[in-house]
Amino acid sequence: MYKIILFSLMFLFLFLKPAMADAETIKILSIGNSFSQDIQTEIEEIANSAGVDVVVGNLYRSGESLEGHWKQAAGSRKSYQYQKKLIFNGEWKIEDRERVSLKDGLVDEEWDYITLQQTSGKSGIYRTYNPYLGKLMNYIGSYVKNPDATLTLHMTWAYSNHSTNKFFPHYGRNQSTMYRAIVAASQKAMTNHGISTVLPTGTAIQNARSHALLNDFDDELTADGHHLGVLGDYIGGLVLFETFIAEAHGKDLFKDVTYKPEEITEEQAYLAKLAAKEAVKKPFHVTEIEYLEQ
Template identity: 45%
Template sequence: MLNKKGGSKMKKVWMVLLLVASFGILASCTEAEEVIDEGPDSIDILVNGLQGEGTLESPYILEINLGETIEKHVSITGDYDSLEYLFGTVEDGKFVVDETTKNIHFNERSTDEYLSVVGETRGESMLRIKGKDMSSSAYVAVNTISRDGLTDNVKDYNQSLKILAIGNSFSEDAMTYLGEIFADYGMDHVVLSYLYIGGASLETHWNAVSNGTSSYRYEKNVDNDWENKGNKSLLIGLLDEEWDVITMQQASGKSGLPDTYQPFLDDLVNYVTENKLTDTTFMWHQTWAYSQSSTHSEFPNYGRDQITMYEAIINANQNLILNHESFRQIIPAGTALQNVRTSSVGDNVTRDGYHLNVYGRYVAALMWFRTITGFSIDDITYKPSTVTDQQLLIAKEAVNNAYQQMFETTASIYQ
């Protein structure tokens, strides 16, 4: 029989055991919650245009150069409040958060549905994209490298930049004032060129390559001076310089018709990839909708409606180009010009209903500069002599808004 003192000791022992057991139960619950992860698995996240499945075992693969920008469309199915982005490593088959591995940063253009990232430091990291308070995730294996594969040198466009456009008269329109804008910014070592076949579609370009014809008018701008180099083949243009950026586009009337892109787009991309001289960034030139009064023969494809045509071009960009693994960025010239049309300028950016006039060309060139370099246009003072100070403000507003929202029109404050 226990005395009171012994009984008191026994009670203390039982209390300690109960506390230990309680903590054990709590700990096991905590461990179970960690296995379950942050919450319910209720959304699907797809990053389009990257190889891989997006799982931890088979992540999407993103290889990016230091200083380079890559943009991809993110498709999300299900309800969620917001996304969060975690950097880390994979250990024993599990994702472990480690922000010190972060090797990219998010461009100001990034949204939940549009991933825009810039290579920041060399190295590898695993990016986990997930719904906040959810376990649903997409995993992206990010490898940031330098262009020479050895150093931490970032390509400095202030030192040198070489751009080649494969297109038609719409490429000429967009590049006409580009040299002056680069010079105004203080960039002296810039080479601009375009390979031009009038009205050329992707199919036309591929036929020219397949037949080995010298059917391109080759225009080149060195030291802000355009020179006609005569008729050349696409191959001669590719081999002429170590191009930093190569742009492509669809013919304007077919830009909003997705069925006209393939297989010619892939054929052309593969040919350029095989023959370019250096590690080149591919960009897509987004063309513009025709003026509402346009008499272009392909305008009926869009019911002779400018908004219908613009939306069709945007749809093709989102579904074909953002999802294409070769294209790093889209130059949203079409959206910039559509933004201008909401201002006091109105529908007065073309000279014949589809080719750009002086002002339209200036807006397109600003958009090319802003997208390709990532540099601000706020301090640009150059403008063609016929462009007013008010129109300069409208152009900058339209371009900056298109840079932020490339797939939708933003109304101008200048009415």
């Protein structure tokens, strides 16, 4: 009898353990604004199509900067809208709460990854990161429930060349100038604050803009000159998936992610995946995807 029980336990360990590990849920929290909201628009469909369970949260304040996030934290203000998507076994649940504090969001889950970003118009101006990025990192470290959580800098994207955003003149109303400034500020922030992981949405969008079939969608992938449109949202979700989820679950962006928005073609979906994958491989350099073959 003892041998039968022992054999049964060994069977469970050998054959069920891989399945349990494969079902591990990745938990990602973004502290941001509408730009972090953009990249989470399609994540439940993307993850679900690849058979992956995730929890994705967004602490949202419209247009909020790093300075503003620090003021909310320091004042313990319940000033955030908290949006959370939970995807399990092919089904998802969406929660949306108001009057939530930064601390409330941090302790809500044992987050694996936490992203921070500067507001888009200041994302290429390094002096605006200090001292608020460092203060926020210390604050997060005081309340995060998972001691192994990875703090990540979300590198946002440059505006459309037609953008009327009030911050665009700082970059000479030039998209390439803005992108280069965002890269430089992001790299400096990461070096000076010991951040090793970047979410390179800005580079993925710039990669996509190198191909006419993608760049011609909406206003250079934006809906209004700065927020992402349908295809841009999809690319942002693919970057989120490739950066945090794909490797942990042994998933291939091209083979396993089968979802695409109805508004885009199969070719555009393929090129979007290429733009995202190349950005994760080379986060601070534009890849001319028009000349790449997969």
